Each structure stands twice: as structure tokens, then as C-alpha cells.
Amino acid sequence: MVAVTGELDVLTARRLMPQLDDIVRRQKGDAVIDLSRAEFIDSFGLTVLLNTQRRLARQGRNLTVICGEGPVRRAIEFARLLEPLGVVPSLAEYDQRRASA
Numbered sequence: 001m002v003a004v005t006g007e008l009d010v011l012t013a014r015r016l017m018p019q020l021d022d023i024v025r026r027q028k029g030d031a032v033i034d035l036s037r038a039e040f041i042d043s044f045g046l047t048v049l050l051n052t053q054r055r056l057a058r059q060g061r062n063l064t065v066i067c068g069e070g071p072v073r074r075a076i077e078f079a080r081l082l083e084p085l086g087v088v089p090s091l092a093e094y095d096q097r098r099a100s101a
């Protein structure tokens with residue numbers, strides 16, 4: 001799981017990309033990005049998340065993004081990425097879905 005706090009924008013997303021690349025290339029299983037403490041996301045941040053999701057999907061893996069109500073979720077909704085990014089409102093919801101799968 002990778003947790004993001006503050007802003008996920010053109011400047012900060014570049015620092016996140018190596019971590020996500022490591023998850024995609026070296027780790028097994030699904031990936032989780034926790035945006036519950038993020039306050040802002042721009043189109044570059046959304047692109048980084050979507051590219052990560054696509055790379056994982058090519059390997060038969062899933063991405064889940066944890067993101068509750070607020071400006072970040074509204075940006076994801078506006079971009080129509082709730083479903084592609086596997087957005088869930090909380091870590092508890094993610095755990096519940098994993099347990100029932």
C-alpha cells in the first residue's frame with residue numbers, strides 16, 4: 001500500500017512514480033493507493049494513477065484507490081475514473097471487499 005498526503009500534482013506525482021513502478025515491476029498481487037489524506041489531485045496525478053492501473057491490468061492485477069468524500073474524490077468522479085481506479089471510500093471498505101471475495 002502506498003499512502004499519499006497533501007497534493008498529488010505535476011510536481012509531487014513525479015516523486016510517486018518510482019514507487020508505483022516498483023510495485024508494478026517487482027511486487028506480486030494487487031496494489032492499493034491510499035488517498036484518504038490527500039487534499040488535491042490534478043490531471044497529471046490522475047494520469048499517473050490511470051497508467052498504473054493499466055500496467056497492472058496487463059498483468060492480471062488490480063488497483064484499488066482508497067478515497068473518501070472531498071475534493072480528490074470529486075476530481076476522480078469528474079474524470080469518470082471511479083470504476084477504472086477501483087475507488088473505495090475507506091480502508092475498512094477495502095478490507096471488507098477483500099474478505100468477501
